[in-house]
Amino acid sequence: MPGRVLLVEDETNIMEAIGFLLSRDGWAVNGHGNGATALEAIARLAPDVLVLDMMLPGRSGLDILRDLRADPKTEHLPVLMLTAKGQIRDRDMALALGANAFLTKPFANAELVETLRSMARTANLDDVARGGGAA
C-alpha cells in the first residue's frame, strides 16, 4: 500500500531517521527543508501523503497547510503535522485548518509509521468514494 511521502522538516537528522523508517516500510521518500519553497516542492513531487513540521524556516507549517487546503489540487492531500510544542491550541489550530493527524515531538517511530499507513488507507477509501483510484 505505501506510496510517495514528502517530508517537510528542517532538522536533517530527524529527516534522515524518518526517511529511513518509511523507506523500510515501503514508502518512496522525498525530503524538503525550507518552508518558503515547500509548496513548489509539493506541486513538483505530487506526494500521496505529506509530513509537515509546524515550525519551519521561511514559512510556518500552518500557513503552508492553509494554502494547501485552499487549492483544489491539494485540498484532499493527507497531511500529518509534526510539532514540538504539543499544546492543545496548536493541535486544535492544525486540525481546524484541515490537518488529518497530529504528532508531537518526540514521537515513537512505530506511531509515526502506523499513523501514515492509516492516513493512506483512509485517503484510498476516500478516493474511491469520490470516484477515483482503486479500493
Place this chain on the structure above:
Amino acid sequence: MPPAVPPPRYLQRTGSRIRERRLMQGLRQADVAGRAGISASYLNLIEHNRRRIGGKLLIAIARALDVEPTLLSEGADATLADVLFRAAQGGHVGTGTAPEVEMIDALSGRFPGWTDLIAAQQKRITGLEALVDALRDRLSHDPVLAETMHEVLSTVAAIRSTADILVREPNLEAPWRTRFHRNLHEEAERLSIRATAMLAHFEDATPRGDGPATPLETVEAMFDAAGHHFPAIETGGKAAILRVLERAAGMEDSVTRDLAAQMLTAYAQDAARLPLAEIMPAAAAVDFAPERLLHMGQGDAALVLRRLASLPRAPDGSGAPEVGLAICDGSGALLFRRRVAGFAIPRFGAGCPLWPLYGALNRPGQPIVAVLDMPGGGQFQAWSVSQPAELVGFGATPVMRATMLVRAIDDPAHDPAAPTIAAGPGCQVCARTACTARRIIGPGG
C-alpha cells in the same frame, strides 16, 4: 453633595476596637471609664456600638487606653486589614468554613503577631501567584522561549528516533549504523548546547526572591494584591504612599520601589481629581458605564477609565464589577495592565492588533467603544481613548497614551450599540488563523 461612601463593615466598629484594646490590656470597664470621665454603663454602650463617639470623648478614651485615637477610629491599619481581608477571600476554599471577616479588627487587636504572620503569608502567596502568572505569560508569549523549546524537543525527537532504529535493527547495514551513530553524537552535542541556552534564558529571567521578574511585574503584583484599590491613599492622599510601600512585598529594590511610588503617586493624583466619594455612588447609579460618567472627568476620559478600574469590590461580588485595564504608549508598548478573567493582556509580545486600545492611538481624544468577541466565546465591552500623557507647547510632539477598560458581558442577550470586533488574545496564541490582521507567526516572521 453625594453621600460619603461607607467603609466596609469590618472597619466600622470603633466601639469593638475600644473593647478589644481594653481587654488586651486587662482593664475593667470601670477603670477606663473613670479615666475617660464617663460612666461604666456608658462605656458599655459604646463598646457594643450602641453609641457613636468622636472628637473629645474619643481622645479621652484613647488616652485612657494609651493608644492613638486613629487606632480606635480607623482600626488596624487599612492596608493590613485589606491584606487580611484578601487572605480571608481565598483561604477558606476547600475548608467549607468562611473566616469571620467582621472579626478582623478583634483578631489584629488581640493577636498582632499571628495577624502579622497571616499578612506576611498572604503577601508571599500573592507574590508566588504573580510569579506563576508571569512565568505562564512568558511561556505563552515569549517567542525566544517558544523557539528554544521547539529546538530542544526537535533534538530529543531526532535522538529518540535514531536510537530506536539502532536498537530495533540489530542487522543494520554498517554504513547506516555508522551514519546513525554519527547523527546521535551530533544531536547529543546539539541538545547540550540548546538545553544550556534554555537554562540561561530562564536564569536571566529568574526573579530575585519570590516575586515576579521585572520591576513592572512586581508593581503590578502589588496592585493586584490590593485589588487595584488603596483605601489609605483614597483618604490620606500622597502622604499614605510611604505606608503602602512599607507593607507591600518586593519593594526592597530601589528601581521597583521608585516605579511603585511613581504609579501610586499617579493613583493619588487621580483620587484627588476624582474622589472616591464622588465617583463610587455616581458609577453605581449608572451600572458603572463609562460613557455616562465622562462628564466627571472634566474632559479627561482616561481619568474616568482609570478610576473605574480602581473602585473597590466587595467579597460577595457587590460594588464595582470586575474590569481589566490596559495602558500603552504611542509605540503600543504596554505600560500598565489590570487583568480580568477571560481576557488575556500579555506582558511579552503584543496584544491583538484589533483591540481598540491601539485603534484609539489613531483617533486621539475620541472615546471609542466596541464589543470584543473572543475566540473562546467570551464577549467583552471595551472603552478606549488616547490622549497626550502631558500638556506640551506649540510645536512640541506629545507623548501619547492609550487607555482601554474591558468588562465581561455576562448577559448573552446583551445587545449594545457598539460595533463587534472578532478579536483575540494576540496573534501568537490566537485561534483566528484567517484573521486579516494576523501577524506572520514563525521563524520567518
